[in-house]
Amino acid sequence: MAVWSAGTTDEELWQTKLHTRSTDVAEANGQIVGFAMLDSNGYIDCFYCHHNYQQQGIGSQLLHHLETIASALGIRRPFSEVSITATPFFQRKGYGVVTKQRVEQQGVSFCNFLMEKYLER
Template sequence: MIGIRNYRPADASALRTIFSDTIRRINVADYCEAEVEAWAAGGRDCSVWQQKMDAIAPFIAEADGEIVGYADLQQDGLIDHFFCHHNYQGKGVGRRLMAHIFSVGQSLGISRYYSMVSITARPFYERFGFNVVKAQTVEIGGQRLRNFHMERVVD
């Protein structure tokens, strides 16, 4: 059973591991090794990571007490981070997180959700009604990575 709860500052370290491991084990299918390492390096500085997680306050997905994923929703509809543990891909973690995001978003009156989505995550977001606004290239750690600005508008 996958449960969703609110973030606690003590979660940051586990989220950092999920972030870097997912990029290295899952996103490597769509990005070269140099791109993967530059992207995953975003979690290296523990104090910067802690500040980022405290700022976005993501929702935490747990299975049997283990953190297996996380995702946030900002007041303007931005989903900044959305990551599932590599061992829990395809097991409903992302689906539960997205359902929670939409539920919270509805209560906040959010009518437009948007995110900068990796090549890897694009099909997942499309299953939830997101459309590509534009393909783009972003620079991370000296590497140029392709991703997609995607959005979902709720009537």
């Protein structure tokens, strides 16, 4: 987790992301419990749901909303780089694995999966 949270201190990067991507935020009891971003090329970034709120439909709602935005923008192939633990969720939503990847973040190497889904027209 420390590897991912280290990137949160780059305020300029986050301002750029927030101003150039469609961002969806889920709230419960006045707290942010999930969020996700969609880039104009169809890349789903920063997909997150707080562990206390998983299995309650929040991730499904976030993903459905991003796919609705993608369709409205004419994006037919949303895609994301998905962790091992999130892969089953995306598979249940119709995403398929394109390739397994070995990536490095702040000197830590790990595996994730490039996944995509073709939206109906």
